[in-house]
Amino acid sequence: MKTMTTMFLCLITMLLIASAYSNSVRLHMTHRDTLSPQHTPYHRIEDIMGMDLKRHSAISQKIKTSKSGGRMPLGSGFDWNAAQYFSEITVGTPAKKFRVVVDTGSELTWVNCRFQGKGRESREAFRADESSTFKTVGCMTKTCKFDLRRLFSLAICPTPQSPCSYDYRYTDGSRSQGVFGMDTFTVGLTNGSVTTIPDTLIGCSSDSKGDSLSVSDGILGLAYSDNSFTTKATSIFGNKFSYCLVDHTAHKNISNYLVFGTNPASATKSPAKRTTQLDLNILPPFYTVNVVGISIGDTMLNIPPQVWDVRQRGGTLLDSGSSLTFMVEPAYRAVVTGLERHLVGVKRVKVEGLPMEYCYDTSKYDDRKLPQLAFHFKGGARFEPYRKSYLISTADPRIRCLGFVSTGAKGPNVIGNIMQHEFLWEFDLAASTMTFSPSTCR
Template sequence: MNLFSLSSCPTPSTPCSYDYRYVDGSTAQGVFGKETFTVRLTNGRVARLPGVLVGCTNSFSGDSFRGADGVLGLALSDYSFTSKATNVFGGKFSYCLVDHLSNKNVSNYLIFGSSSFSSATKLNATRTTPLDLNVIPPFYAVNIIGLSLGETMLDIPMQVWDATQGGGTILDSGTSLTFLADAAYKAVVSGLQRHLVGLKRVRPEGLPIEYCFDTTSGFNQSKLPQLTFHFKGGARFEPHRRSYLIDAASGVKCLGFVSAGEPGTNVIGNIMQQNYLWEFDIVASALTFAPSTCL
């Protein structure tokens, strides 16, 4: 245990230890190793990726690892699996996440290399926006210029979206809920709350979400205005309503946002990304996305 958190290996034969901490408070401790990964190609063949850095965890805490056999980090660092795979397979990767309450026989998918915007994706709804790979490394930053509810742009100060002023926005598959800097958070939840008048407010145990409502008497989700993320350059991301008014328990729906403080980095979480295909082009520094059934 006294070897954890070493910044370097004492000798070439001494295991390098780590004590890794995640944003949600989860921790993992163990030793590093290098392995060769074998991956299956779409033509049925296999390929090998040598020298991939792997952490062999022998102690962990927190929710990130419950029910999981491991974690595949997708951040763009010198040591990540993503960097190794994109160097070999054309500088791109993509994923599509089904609804988090889907049946267990339905799978998400992750592809390294060019993705195909297939019949499962609405081709005429494909959008592209620049990726800022050097602004909030090793995360995938995007340039948001504003949020709207329905036809109304919300009054949010521009510094909320400015990474040079402690703001900025990342797209993160490893965070479930969506985090918004306090000014954006207040504008979004107050705007949505006006359409939830009449529903009893509740506070389910163990959830970090502030705004939850009893919907046992019925609630038509289509009454909620469309939330839209407006990107620099004109691209717009319109998440499904069930991705921001989420089912938290039987008869309980919650606004799926958490305050990131002020200033704070905004995080578009994986529930907000549901039923969209996301393609990250590392070479062209571009993010392409479109609604998809993920089939």
């Protein structure tokens, strides 16, 4: 996520999978949230929370591919001790795969790279010099000087032939430095074949720093931006993309897909399917939704309307790069107080290193006592996440916490990936709508 980005904690395999359906492309997507040998259970949660808090602090050429769309595997990062979802991108000629964080708040897609003798020697590095389709963006070009300025292109141009450089910084202190280039991506099609997407912007990062990048080869930027991978892919496969996030504690053998074009799974006439408007131009490059209120059970919470108003430093974003759900203080206090009333008698605990305020020993708690929480969108649509999405598991099976964090007086509110899991989310960029429905993501 550009100003709000951070926390890039790994992705799993984006295997190019075929399907008998048409009109979509998809990538496998997994969540990255497991315990590594170097981390204690609570260190993992502490790291996730730290990255989440920092993340919030700042918050074409068409090719003919018949009528099929594209897809990439998408899964949880649990087995990499990461709080993000990952996919695999295939770049260059000859093509090489890289595990990347799927981030709807980031504009730039980049990978660890070695170019003209600079960069990493590791196996995961993309050797741009060896790709016959890689070409740099020149530092004297309009693309560098104007189009890519928002992506931190640097005003360094020793010669007219020098590449356009960038220094992409994230709010957790992570950074990625390199040069902008164009290369060919290879994606699987839902009709069982594969296709290439030529002349796609990619960051060739010779240097990247930050704990949040340690298990990732790079970032897949899916924000709403002229320079994002989303814009390129949807210009080819249709103006839609979608994803279904498996449970954030799922292992790497459980995954779903990131789909560009119409998702076959969205064709069902589920009565639970809901559609709401997207405000794509109000807080670019983020996906802004019109929340107008939150209810717990049958009670609408008393939350000031300015909390949801972007013009008053409010508003709400849907973000795959944040794990927890962030709320401006009046909304946060109303939600946690409302839920706490239904946890009376359950032992509240303080876990060292865990910034969430409300944690409980729920070993003897009946989840059916916790009422349904619902986000109410303008137009009448309601999003009713699973109880396990807001009373979330920790490394200790006895302890669960309310998965909300206060942002203080500053917005916007952010619906994170744990709240989103086990729902199918489809973004229609042409109609400026978002459709969602419960799904097993299997």
